[in-house]
Amino acid sequence: MFPFNMQYPLEEALGEITTLIKSIIPDHKHSIKLETPPDQKMGDIAFPCFSLAPIYKKNPQNIAEDLASKVPSNTWVDHVKAQGGYLNFYLNSTKIVQTTLNEILTRKETYGHLELRHQKVIIEHTSANPNGPLHVGRARNPIIGDTLVRIFRAAGYMVDAQYYLDDMGKQVAILTWGIRHISKTEIPKPQYDKPDHRYVSYYQKAHKSMQEKHEVQNAISTIIKQSEKGDPATLDQIHSAYKPVLDGMITSLNRININIDSYVPESQFVLDKSADYVVNQLKKTPYSHEEDQALYLDLKAYGIQGRNTKFFYLRQDGTTLYATRDIAYHLWKAAHADRLINILGEDHKLESQQVAIALKLLHVTIIPEPVFYSFVSLPGGKMSTRRGRVVYLDDLIQESIARAYDEVKKRRGTELNETKMQMIAEMVGIGAIRYNIIKVQPEKDIVFRWEEALNFEGNAIPFIQYAHARACSILTKARIIPKKVDAQVVTHASEILLLKHLARFPITIKEACEGCKPHSIALYLYETASLFNQFYRDCPVLSVTETHILQARIGVVLATRIVLANALELLGIAAPEEM
RNA sequence: GGGCGUGUGGCCUAGUCCGGAUAUGGCACUGGCCUUCUAAGCCAGGGGUCGCGGGUUCGAAUCCCGCCACGUCCGCCA
Incomplete structure (x- = not known):
């Protein structure tokens, strides 16, 4: 799809600057570290000279000045300036x-995406017990997971989003x-007509009886024992019990644009004997x-401290434990992918570490990279399904859309029809939850x-979606979309600032992927929308009479719209054309 | 008791991995901007011991040590 040596403009510029610096200080041993100056007026890229001071026995500012005079002519740098010990590069x-x-208008919805890597990554997320509806604490998992799935795909990986299904636990x-x-008849009428809400009462009542x-x-212990032995009839009963609940949970996930590629049941690793294999290997x-x-494994030698250095993997009665099966699952995953990412609650830190050590003992080289998230609590304390101190994901979806609807109606009630207002409310409401x-x-x-969960002001999703809608509005009215844009007439400071920021999108994706930092995409989006609003204030588009300036500005609007839409897509959030 | 994580204006938050230029932005607060592409917008202003105390460094929110607060884990549970 892309040429092999594909490089985005900014990367090319950074590469050239690195080469330039190396050519004027050839004996510099360390890698060249470039920074972004705190203020646009100080240039686009900075090279700090402080670490050179002891080597050249000169003060940093003199070194910067000296280097500034030696920078040879090149393609990307307009001029350089030595300031406060930094060598600052001003790009052309x-x-x-x-x-x-050019890049954005040519690549459109793939702008920002990185070269294909021919590497497969399995991202395991959600993996919630299918015994009742998802609550907002758990919802953090699928949202982080799905966003990473989207980021890794954009970064060129083949991704399989997996849900590990606990079908043999308590x-x-x-x-x-x-x-x-x-x-x-003993079951109360559920709040929502969904199987997860209908069946959770059976779980709650059963828990109480137990x-x-x-x-x-x-009786419940028998079910657990039978399932751990892989008894087909028991597993069948369990499957028919949780299946509708899981379907209900999936309905909610789909509602917030989350799709899981594969569901991997835990029982698979008992039935195919791989859990037994793990036991036999660990035993040796x-x-x-x-x-x-x-x-058990004694993990003292592996830096596990405290009371619990014993990691049990086989019970007295010869059955395996959850963690043992999890090791078998990871063995299987390692055979099917080049990289493994797990989205886990912070309560899984120890188990994750134990599994990783066990995998190393089994000579597995592809070790899962965990992304831990902290808990969501309520102002009074922890969420507790049993005590009824929960906010369900479905509650949040309903509230958020209702609130968004009120806002649309308040602002556009006289202009838009009912269907349109509902569509916008859906896009904003769902977007707010994810954002x-x-x-x-x-x-x-x-x-x-x-x-806070329904925050619609300031750094919030309507701000970003509104910027996208504004861009769409201009584009609709402009009618003609230019094929080529003359950058010579893009001269206003707000335009240049905006374009330089759009140039950063590929690097943002790369860094978000490398560091597993989905939140940095949200930050980038906010900055993009903010810069577009400043452009919108400073640079009128449709009223411009000079054709080539008009075309250039339409091009800027179109490019921004594309980047906003692409970044929203990475977050699984809709980009409304009108709101 | 031990491990891991978090602590940034009244509230929320970026930057912390990889030390650098006056610490990012939002909410709330004060004031201003709609006969001009959607004001879910823009501009200006006040507000900070970067949890506390040491240390390393030319330079620390960032690295090291100690302490405090909060979260979380320390089952032959999942």
């Missing part, structure tokens, strides 16, 4: 504007018992020990507050 604006506009066993033993009655507890390692016929979650880095813990 026309060139960066021209090449960036939770689904309780659900299964409940559905088979509790009468429909705590009250020994025979219920025994020098770290394996026995305690009352149960087996407000993804814009903060995963490791910060979140206290859920409605006013």
Whole structure:
């Protein structure tokens, strides 16, 4: 699709500057580190000279001045300036504007995407127990996961989004018992007419009975034991119990534009004996020990500290544990991909570490790279499904769309018809949910507050979608879309600032992918929308009479619209043409 | 008790990996801008011991050590 040595303009410019610096300080051993100056007036790219000072026994400013006089002529740099110990490069604006506009207008929806890598990555996310509806705490997982799926695809990887389905644990066993033993008449009418909401009451009631009655507890234990032995009839019962619940959860995920490619049931690794294989292999390692016929790995040597250096992988009764099966799952994943990413709650940190060590002991080289996110709590404390202290994802979806609808009606009620207002409300409401979650880095813990989750002001999704709609409005009215744009007439400071920012999009994708930092896309989007609004204020488009300036400005608007749409796509958020 | 993570104006947040120029932006607050491409917009203003204390460095929000607060984990649970 792209030429092999494809490079975006800004990368090319950075490459040239690195070469230039190397040519004027040939004995510089370290890699050339370039920075972005804090102010546009100080140039586009900066090279700090402080580390050279002890080598040349001169002060940094003198070195910068000296280097400035030696920079040879080249294609990207307009001029250089020595300032405060930095050698600052000012790029040729026309060139960066021209090449960036050309790239965007040619590549359109693939602008920003990186070269194909022919590498497969499995991103495991969500993997929630299918025993009831998703709540907003868990919703952080699919949103981070799906955004990373989109970012990795844009970065050139082949991605398989996987959901690891726990079909043999306590939770689904309780659900299964409940559905088979509790009468429909005992179940209250659910808040939403969805199977996950309908069936969660069976789980809740069964959980209560289990705590009250020994025979219920025994019955549930039997289900667990049978499933761990791979008993087909039991697994079948469990499957028919959780399947509708899972379908309900998937409906909610689809509603917020999340799609999972494969569902991998945990039982698979018991049935195909790979969990047994894991046990047999671990048994042979020098770290394996026995305690009352149960087996564990002693992880002291691997830096695991505290009371728990024993990592049990086989029970006294010879059955495997969740973690053992998880190791088998990762063995399987490692055989099917070049890289593995796992989106996990911070409570899985220890288990993740234990699995990674076990995989190394089994000589697996493709070790999962975990992305941990912190918990979402409510102002009064933790969320708890059983105590009813939860906000469901479905609650959030409903509220968000309703609130968005009120806003559209308030602003455009007299101009737009009902269908259109509902479509816009859907796009804004869903976008708000995804944006407000993804814009903060995963490791910060979140206290859920409605006013923040439904934030529609300032750094929020309507601001960005509105910028996109504004661009669309101009483009619709302009009617003619120029094929070629003359960058010579793109001279206003706001235009140049905007274009230089659009040039950064590919680098932003690259960095977001390399660091698994989905929130940086949200930040980039906000800055793009903000710069577009400044352009909108300073540079009228449709009223321009000179044809080539008119065409150039339409080109700038179109390019911005494309980048906004592409970045929104990375976040799984709709780009409305009108709002 | 131990491990891991987080701590940035009243509230939320970027920057922390890889140390650099007056610490990013939003909410709220004060004032201004709609006969001109959608004001879900723009402009200006006030507001900061970057949790605390040491250290390394020409230079620390960023690195090192100690402490404090919050989250999370430390089951033959998942």
